[in-house]
Amino acid sequence: MKKSVFLMALLFSSFFVLPSAFAGEKDIKLEKLSDSWGYDLGVALKSRKSSREFSDKKVSDKELARIFWAINGINRENGKRTVPTPRGFNFIKVFHISRNGNFLYDAAQNSLVLVSGESIVDKVGKQPWVASTSNIIAYVADLKAYGAPTIPEDKIKMGMVVGGCMAQNAYLSAASLGMGACIVFGFDKEVLTKSLSLTENEVLLFIQPFGFLK
Secondary structure, eight states: OHHHHHHHHHHHHHHOOOOOTTTTOOOEEOOOOOSOOSOOHHHHHHHOOBOOOBOOOOOOHHHHHHHHHHHHOBOSTTOOBSSOOGGGOOOEEEEEEETTEEEEEETTTTEEEEEEOOOOHHHHBSSGGGGGOSEEEEEEEEGGGSOSOOOHHHHHHHHHHHHHHHHHHHHHHHHHTTEEEOOBOOBOHHHHHHHTTOOTTEEEEEEEEEEEBO
C-alpha cells in the first residue's frame, strides 16, 4: 500500500512542478567589448550627474557589459582592473540587483553570476524613488579578502575609496549610454544581506540605482 502511494505521488509530481526561486533565471555571460566605445570622455564628464527619475526602458545585456566592465573589469593581460585597489587586493564585490534576480559580477569570467532569483528592487531603498528603476548596483567590501593585517575600520575606509572609484566609472559609462545613476547610502541592510547571502565579513558600503532617464 505504501509503495502504491509513493508511486502515485511521484507520478503526480511529474505533471505538476512547483516553481523555484530560480525558475527561468541563469547566469548572464557578458560580451567582450571593443577597445573604443566611440564616446568622448569630456562629453561623459559633462553629462555626469545624479539622477533620480528613470524610465521603464530595458537595459540590454550589452549595456550591462559596458557598465560592469567599467566598474571593475579586467583591462590588462596581468588581470589588473579598471580601478585602483590597495596592495592589489580585489576585495570589493559588485552586485547587480534587477527585477529578474540578483547577480554577482565575476570579472574573470566576464559574467553576472546568479545569486538569488528573488526580486528585491522595490524593497532595497529607503527613499521611494529608488524603486522607480529596475537596476541597482550594490557595493560590498569583503574584509576577509583584504589579505593584510589591518583593522576592520580601516578596511572599510579603503573600501569606500575603491567603491567611490567604481561608482564614478559607473556614472561615466551610464552617461555615455544615455543613462543616469545616483549613489545612495540609505538602504535596507537586512533585505540585502539575506538576498545576497552576505557573511559577517562582507560589509555593504552603498547602492547605486541606474537606468535610462525619463
